[in-house]
Amino acid sequence: MTDEELKEKWKNPANEDEVSLNEDKLTDELDSRLRKFERIIRRRNAREITLAFLLMPFMITAAWFMHPVLAKTGAVILSIFCIVVVIVLRKVAKMKPDDLSLPIMQYLIVYRQYLEKERSLLSNVLYWYIGPSISGISLIFIGFHRYVPLIIGLLLGVLVNYINRRAVKNYLTPLIDKVSIGIDYLTTNE
Amino acid sequence: MEELFLSTIKKNKGAIFRMCLAYTSSYEDAKDLFQEVLLNVWKAMGSFQNKSSINTWLYRITINVCLRANQKINKRKSRFLSADGMALESLQISEPHQKSYPELYHCIKSLSEIERSIVMLFLEDMPYKEIAEITGLTANNVAVKMTRIKAKLFNCLTPIL
Numbered sequence: 001m002t003d004e005e006l007k008e009k010w011k012n013p014a015n016e017d018e019v020s021l022n023e024d025k026l027t028d029e030l031d032s033r034l035r036k037f038e039r040i041i042r043r044r045n046a047r048e049i050t051l052a053f054l055l056m057p058f059m060i061t062a063a064w065f066m067h068p069v070l071a072k073t074g075a076v077i078l079s080i081f082c083i084v085v086v087i088v089l090r091k092v093a094k095m096k097p098d099d100l101s102l103p104i105m106q107y108l109i110v111y112r113q114y115l116e117k118e119r120s121l122l123s124n125v126l127y128w129y130i131g132p133s134i135s136g137i138s139l140i141f142i143g144f145h146r147y148v149p150l151i152i153g154l155l156l157g158v159l160v161n162y163i164n165r166r167a168v169k170n171y172l173t174p175l176i177d178k179v180s181i182g183i184d185y186l187t188t189n190e
Numbered sequence: 191m192e193e194l195f196l197s198t199i200k201k202n203k204g205a206i207f208r209m210c211l212a213y214t215s216s217y218e219d220a221k222d223l224f225q226e227v228l229l230n231v232w233k234a235m236g237s238f239q240n241k242s243s244i245n246t247w248l249y250r251i252t253i254n255v256c257l258r259a260n261q262k263i264n265k266r267k268s269r270f271l272s273a274d275g276m277a278l279e280s281l282q283i284s285e286p287h288q289k290s291y292p293e294l295y296h297c298i299k300s301l302s303e304i305e306r307s308i309v310m311l312f313l314e315d316m317p318y319k320e321i322a323e324i325t326g327l328t329a330n331n332v333a334v335k336m337t338r339i340k341a342k343l344f345n346c347l348t349p350i351l
Contacts (some may be wrong), residue, residue, distance in 0.1 A: 001344065001347065003340075006294070006313065006343075007290040007313050009294055010208065010291075010294060010313040010314075011205075011208075011309075011313070012208070018283055018284050019204065019224070019283050020281075020282045020283075020284075021196075021199065021200065021280060022279075022281070022282075023196050023200070024278075025279070025280035026196065026199075026228075026278070026280040026281065027192050027195065027196070027232065028280075029279060030228060030229060030232040031232075033229060034232070034233055037229075046268050077193070079299055081196065093330075099234075099237075100230055100234060100251045100254040100255060101234055101237070101251055101254075102326075103250060103323065103324060103325060103326030104250065104253055104254060104257070104304070104325045105325060105326030105327065106326050107257075109256070143245035148329070166194045180256070182302070182303060182304045185302065186326065186327060190289075
């Protein structure tokens with residue numbers, strides 16, 4: 001079979017008829033979908049930030065009124081933690097590869113950088129998320145001599161750590177490997 | 191901008207859909223992917239500069255969207271613009287009357303994702319120079335890779351023919 005025959009078989013003219021567009025409405029509809037998508041993302045971001053900014057004054061107030069020193073310290077740690085989490089999550093979200101018009105090789109490189117950042121974030125979840133949050137909560141409970149919720153909090157931390165590690169192992173690492181194979185293929189001269 | 195978008199999509203809708211078919215396992219998934227491509231092309235339309243031809247630009251977006259969609263292993267909910275669970279009313283894609291040479295799709299799908307994108311661009315009659323602009327390779331490198339990909343493809347097709 002020649003190249004031309006192959007191309008002819010590939011370019012099935014029926015495909016052109018199978019896809020029909022209502023040109024009068026298409027761009028309006030696409031606009032409305034884009035607006036809806038952007039609204040969802042804006043709301044999600046606003047929810048995260050609002051929650052963090054509401055929790056912070058709440059924790060500072062709680063620290064002010066709590067008498068045990070340990071509980072006070074725990075509340076202060078939690079208030080700082082709220083802000084750190086928002087900053088970290090926003091920083092990663094900004095790395096999202098948005099420019100799809102890049103050449104494939106460049107796009108894959110940017111995409112891999114984003115995935116690697118996500119992986120490092122999930123791998124270190126113990127230090128920036130679970131550690132500070134569980135320490136803060138634990139100090140509050142220890143300060144008030146409440147040991148049952150303390151144990152529940154610690155178990156929850158272990159569970160969150162396990163879920164994140166599983167996501168790294170089962171989802172992100174295979175995905176990064178897959179993208180790397182594509183980049184390797186494109187960068188070798190064979 | 192709207193005019194350029196519509197004329198480009200109208201001219202390339204068949205090619206885009208064929209690419210979507212080659213990156214998915216079902217007709218339904220290909221339809222979703224086609225919509226995802228349209229959404230992303232329309233979203234990027236404002237940033238199109240005449241640095242490259244509109245076709246080069248369009249195929250870059252199409253392939254990047256296809257690759258990205260294919261890599262959503264667990265269909266994780268992401269912050270990427272996707273067409274999950276939505277249908278554009280102004281777009282109709284009918285079931286194929288007659289399957290076009292399914293063996294070719296089968297053999298193309300047996301290639302790696304990147305090989306698939308290169309061979310599809312070749313089958314769409316793109317010159318090596320343009321394939322190089324889309325992939326980020328050099329034209330010489332595209333030629334070398336195409337020779338190997340074609341060998342694989344013919345190897346796969348020969349027992350069927």
